[in-house]
Amino acid sequence: MNSLISLAVYAVNxxxxxxxxxxxxxxxxAILQGRQGPPLWQSFLDITKLLHKGETVSATAYWSxxxxxxxxxxxxxxxALMTPWLGIRSPIAGDLFLFGxxxxxxxxxxxxxxxxxxxxxxxxxxxxxxxxxxxxxxxxIAALAAIALHxxxxxxxxMFASGHRSLYAAALxxxxxxxxxxxxxxxxxxxxxxxxxxxxxxxxxxxxxVLENSxxxxxxxxxxxxxxxxxxxxxxxxxxxxMLPPLSHIVQYLVTIVLLALGAATIAVCETTLVRxxxxxxxxxxxxxxxxxxxxxxxAALRG
Amino acid sequence: xxxxxxxxxxxLIIALCALxxxxxxxxxxxxxxxxxxxxxxxxxxxxxxxxxxxxHPIVHHGFRxxxxxxxxxxxxxxxxxxxxxxxxxxxxxxxxxxxxPGGRQVGxxxxxxxxxxxxxxxxxxxxxxxxxxxxxxxxxxxxxxLVYYHRTSTSLEATWKYLIVCSxxxxxxxxxxALFYAASEHDVALRGGSLSIEKLSEHAAHLPIGLLxxxxxxxxxxxxxxxxxxxxxxxxxxxxxxxxAPTSAMxxxxxxxxxxxxxxxxxxxxEMAGQRPLVLxxxxxxxxxTVVTAALFLIKQHDLKRMLAYxxxxxxxxxxxxxxxxxxxxxxxxxxxxxxxxxxxxLLAGSILQQYGTxxxxxxxxxxxxxxxxxxxxxxxxxxxxxxxPFGGFLSEWQILxxxxxxxxxSTVIAIVAALAIAFIALSIHAAxxxxxxxxxxxxxxxxxxxxxxxxxxxxxxxxxxxxxxPAVVAAAGELTR
Amino acid sequence: xSISLTTEPVSALLAILALWMIGVTQYHTTVVLFGIQTTxxxxxxxxxxxxxxxxxxxxxGAAVILLKGIGAPLYLSYAARKIGCRxxxxxxxxxxxxLFVAGAAIALLALSHPFRGELPTTAMPSIDILFLGMLFMVxxxxxxxxxxGFLVLENGIFLFTVTLTHPMPALIDxxxxxxxxxxxxxxxxxxxxxxxxxxHIDVAQLTELHx
Numbered sequence: 001m002n003s004l005i006s007l008a009v010y011a012v013n014x015x016x017x018x019x020x021x022x023x024x025x026x027x028x029x030a031i032l033q034g035r036q037g038p039p040l041w042q043s044f045l046d047i048t049k050l051l052h053k054g055e056t057v058s059a060t061a062y063w064s065x066x067x068x069x070x071x072x073x074x075x076x077x078x079x080a081l082m083t084p085w086l087g088i089r090s091p092i093a094g095d096l097f098l099f100g101x102x103x104x105x106x107x108x109x110x111x112x113x114x115x116x117x118x119x120x121x122x123x124x125x126x127x128x129x130x131x132x133x134x135x136x137x138x139x140x141i142a143a144l145a146a147i148a149l150h151x152x153x154x155x156x157x158x159m160f161a162s163g164h165r166s167l168y169a170a171a172l173x174x175x176x177x178x179x180x181x182x183x184x185x186x187x188x189x190x191x192x193x194x195x196x197x198x199x200x201x202x203x204x205x206x207x208x209x210v211l212e213n214s215x216x217x218x219x220x221x222x223x224x225x226x227x228x229x230x231x232x233x234x235x236x237x238x239x240x241x242x243m244l245p246p247l248s249h250i251v252q253y254l255v256t257i258v259l260l261a262l263g264a265a266t267i268a269v270c271e272t273t274l275v276r277x278x279x280x281x282x283x284x285x286x287x288x289x290x291x292x293x294x295x296x297x298x299x300a301a302l303r304g
Numbered sequence: 305x306x307x308x309x310x311x312x313x314x315x316l317i318i319a320l321c322a323l324x325x326x327x328x329x330x331x332x333x334x335x336x337x338x339x340x341x342x343x344x345x346x347x348x349x350x351x352x353x354x355x356x357x358x359x360h361p362i363v364h365h366g367f368r369x370x371x372x373x374x375x376x377x378x379x380x381x382x383x384x385x386x387x388x389x390x391x392x393x394x395x396x397x398x399x400x401x402x403x404x405p406g407g408r409q410v411g412x413x414x415x416x417x418x419x420x421x422x423x424x425x426x427x428x429x430x431x432x433x434x435x436x437x438x439x440x441x442x443x444x445x446x447x448x449x450l451v452y453y454h455r456t457s458t459s460l461e462a463t464w465k466y467l468i469v470c471s472x473x474x475x476x477x478x479x480x481x482a483l484f485y486a487a488s489e490h491d492v493a494l495r496g497g498s499l500s501i502e503k504l505s506e507h508a509a510h511l512p513i514g515l516l517x518x519x520x521x522x523x524x525x526x527x528x529x530x531x532x533x534x535x536x537x538x539x540x541x542x543x544x545x546x547x548x549a550p551t552s553a554m555x556x557x558x559x560x561x562x563x564x565x566x567x568x569x570x571x572x573x574x575e576m577a578g579q580r581p582l583v584l585x586x587x588x589x590x591x592x593x594t595v596v597t598a599a600l601f602l603i604k605q606h607d608l609k610r611m612l613a614y615x616x617x618x619x620x621x622x623x624x625x626x627x628x629x630x631x632x633x634x635x636x637x638x639x640x641x642x643x644x645x646x647x648x649x650x651l652l653a654g655s656i657l658q659q660y661g662t663x664x665x666x667x668x669x670x671x672x673x674x675x676x677x678x679x680x681x682x683x684x685x686x687x688x689x690x691x692x693x694p695f696g697g698f699l700s701e702w703q704i705l706x707x708x709x710x711x712x713x714x715s716t717v718i719a720i721v722a723a724l725a726i727a728f729i730a731l732s733i734h735a736a737x738x739x740x741x742x743x744x745x746x747x748x749x750x751x752x753x754x755x756x757x758x759x760x761x762x763x764x765x766x767x768x769x770x771x772x773x774x775p776a777v778v779a780a781a782g783e784l785t786r
Numbered sequence: 787x788s789i790s791l792t793t794e795p796v797s798a799l800l801a802i803l804a805l806w807m808i809g810v811t812q813y814h815t816t817v818v819l820f821g822i823q824t825t826x827x828x829x830x831x832x833x834x835x836x837x838x839x840x841x842x843x844x845x846x847g848a849a850v851i852l853l854k855g856i857g858a859p860l861y862l863s864y865a866a867r868k869i870g871c872r873x874x875x876x877x878x879x880x881x882x883x884x885l886f887v888a889g890a891a892i893a894l895l896a897l898s899h900p901f902r903g904e905l906p907t908t909a910m911p912s913i914d915i916l917f918l919g920m921l922f923m924v925x926x927x928x929x930x931x932x933x934x935g936f937l938v939l940e941n942g943i944f945l946f947t948v949t950l951t952h953p954m955p956a957l958i959d960x961x962x963x964x965x966x967x968x969x970x971x972x973x974x975x976x977x978x979x980x981x982x983x984x985x986h987i988d989v990a991q992l993t994e995l996h997x
Contacts, residue, residue, distance in 0.1 A: 167795065287882030288809055291889040295805075298893035434958030441965040448972060457983045461992040464976055468932055471969050472923065475939050478962065479916060482947045482954065486905060489951050496952040515905065542995045 007091040018226035019043035028268035055215035060118040068113030069220040085234025087256030094156040114209035121201040125208025135286035139183035142293035149300040173242040182289035184232040233263040307349040314342040315418040322414035339388040346381040350374040366432035376428040383557035390651040391550040420446040427562040450551040462542035469539040477526020483519030508577035531563035534594040544613035549654020557647035587628035594621030599723035602730035631707040637700035648762035670743040690728040696769030797911035804918040809885035824855035842956035908949040915942030929987040
């Protein structure tokens with residue numbers, strides 16, 4: 001597939017897909033809860049509104065506070081351009097470890113800004129987010145490493161080259177997708193790990209970190225979070241695509257869109273029906289993700 | 305097939321009576337009579353097999369009719385008859401005491417005892433490993449309610465441990481059985497796998513060794529748990545001490561033998577496959593450890609029936625050593641002597657418990673002054689179970705040690721001798737503490753009791769065995785087929 | 787589809803279900819997982835009976851599904867509801883750690899695969915389920931959890947016996963099933979009595995008999 005076409009497709013999707021996905025989640029949640037809910041493009045209007053507002057920055061903040069949203073968005077755009085989250089080949093050839101490290105870099109910048117703003121809620125959020133990432137990062141990297149071990153390369157273009165070649169590969173992909181989904185939910189601070197709509201700061205994990213942002217910074221952070229969501233769900237969808245036989249590019253793209261919508265629906269259902277787990281019980285749930293990923297890794301490593 | 309079917313009517317009649325008859329003492333007396341009849345029936349049906357020592361055993365519909373089956377069927381019947389005879393006076397006393405058994409309790413006791421007896425028969429006569437397993441699990445299931453007879457919290461705890469540990473053990477044994485079956489599928493002559501011990505022994509040399517060895521280890525763990533081998537013995541002291549006296553007598557005297565017979569039979573298959581070294585390496589250390597552990601536990605005991613349970617464990621260890629060394633005479637004689645004496649001991653302990661109102665050794669004192677006959681009986685029995693001449697236990701232990709020395713198992717001999725010495729000292733000290741000494745407040749109130757006929761008979765049998773066991777008899781016992 | 791092509795993935799699925807149970811602390815979830823696992827094993831047995839043209843094996847499979855896959859979970863969750871126990875507490879080794887270690891051990895075991903050629907390929911998942919059942923029994927403190935662990939252990943053995951080249955005689959399997967169910971009923975009744983006597987079913991506190 002031509003690099004330029006792929007770049008064009010990716011660019012368009014990077015601009016529109018994240019906020020549409022967030023809008024879709026909100027709409028589905030509203031329907032499930034019996035309300036009408038905001039229209040699908042509400043997030044675009046929110047971002048535009050925020051861009052016009054002024055900023056209030058804490059007096060104790062240093063330059064890292066303003067740098068964090070910028071680092072966040074640029075890193076995530078790079079990740080979005082290098083992972084095949086749309087089901088077709090990405091314009092830049094990505095690598096598993098680059099993927100992992102870039103995601104962590106973005107998270108690190110956010111945590112730093114949260115600590116920098118001097119509010120204790122930010123500090124709580126940062127520490128909790130880091131604690132969770134201990135498990136979710138492990139699960140994510142290990143899960144993708146299983147596929148890398150199976151295809152004998154850590155480059156995304158080789159890992160996701162074609163569909164399933166055997167029942168064993170399909171089963172492995174299924175296990176990896178399960179681990180990846182659970183890890184993504186933890187990474188994105190979705191239910192049941194964290195309630196994104198909570199207003200109680202003491203229970204927040206991700207929201208507490210971006211509490212101090214306002215105006216343009218907040219717009220950038222919101223967009224970056226939405227982009228992260230769509231990339232992680234997209235890569236899970238790509239792994240699920242590995243379970244199917246190889247298809248043409250357009251069909252794969254369309255199937256990915258369907259899977260993204262399905263992912264949004266699942267998130268909406270989870271947020272409506274589940275309650276947030278107690279902090280002490282989170283490792284128990286995440287250990288399923290880590291175990292599944294580790295088992296997949298071991299099996300892929302030793303069986304080839 | 306007739307000898308096997310012929311064992312069934314009387315226990316089934318007992319079970320039926322237990323369900324129908326409400327008057328407890330009547331039921332007890334009927335059962336006592338019927339169980340003595342059952343002994344006579346089993347001797348009449350099985351004696352021919354006991355005498356036909358050489359040649360192929362008859363295998364019919366999954367059951368074996370050979371020397372070992374005959375021996376243990378008769379032994380089980382004798383132990384049960386003794387237990388049931390004594391149970392009459394046991395329940396008579398229970399009904400007079402303050403913790404009277406409730407309405408259906410005695411009926412349930414006899415029902416489960418009858419089914420327990422039947423399942424033990426199935427275990428010792430089974431040729432099909434599957435039937436063996438079903439019988440073994442059935443013995444666990446039918447004896448658990450018996451252990452729970454007294455309905456106290458301690459007996460509940462004992463029953464739970466017994467049920468869980470033995471069921472898990474036996475499940476592992478079943479996996480071993482399945483592995484033996486899987487091994488047998490590789491032999492064309494067996495046409496699709498066989499669970500028959502006879503067929504497996506015949507073709508043992510052609511079966512894949514790896515599967516047999518793995519299966520043997522699982523079976524050893526499984527049926528070893530049921531026998532009370534170290535380290536899966538934790539249920540034994542609890543279950544044997546919490547059960548009522550007749551049940552303890554049956555469990556120690558008959559049930560442990562069943563598990564060991566299973567190990568004996570499977571050991572026979574392994575021997576035909578040329579795997580004697582494996583059996584020696586696995587079973588012998590376990591047996592020795594069982595004997596040593598039991599002897600050490602005997603030193604610091606505070607409970608009469610628990611002490612007897614540990615002595616059972618010691619004898620089980622000795623029998624396991626005999627099986628590992630491949631000595632039929634040692635195994636059979638030790639089983640015979642242990643069953644007789646241990647059954648007598650538990651029955652006597654039961655009546656002591658009823659008289660003194662307590663199982664604690666510290667609270668039983670001055671028996672010689674209050675009840676001389678009973679005291680002498682107790683002392684003689686404890687000394688017999690420790691393996692003192694002139695009782696039978698001495699000769700069977702001597703036989704086992706001789707075989708061990710012949711096979712150059714010197715460390716085994718040293719360990720067992722040391723353990724037996726420790727056990728003898730421990731039992732004697734406990735016996736002396738109970739028997740000698742001045743009367744204390746409980747024993748003052750007790751009158752001299754006429755010792756139970758059953759117990760005396762069993763002790764006399766052991767004495768007779770000890771005196772009459774000439775080398776010829778020992779050799780005859782050695783003729784026991786696998 | 788030939789037998790080996792179905793039994794391998796199904797056995798792997800059963801082993802994963804057993805591994806899943808290790809990490810779960812809610813009692814009700816373990817009962818549901820056990821029910822699913824037993825139903826799948828029973829269906830597999832019935833299907834193998836159909837392929838081998840052995841009506842008794844189909845009967846055994848059906849009995850396993852009905853009695854052990856539906857009946858036993860219903861009985862055990864009724865018991866748990868009556869007793870009022872919901873979650874496992876106070877496990878010595880936390881479920882996440884058990885999950886990692888068990889998962890790693892099983893993956894490594896599966897890849898070393900002893901007795902190639904002598905045993906069917908379902909031997910490894912069966913042994914896995916057996917040991918996972920035992921791990922479940924040993925590490926849990928609720929009496930009813932120990933019953934579930936025992937039943938999972940038996941599932942593993944049953945899986946092994948039906949997937950051999952010539953499945954074990956169905957008569958034996960039936961006898962085993964009856965014995966196991968009788969044991970479950972007995973253990974359930976004992977659990978009720980333990981609850982009545984001690985006001986809890988924590989077997990770690992049953993330590994009166996010792997020495």
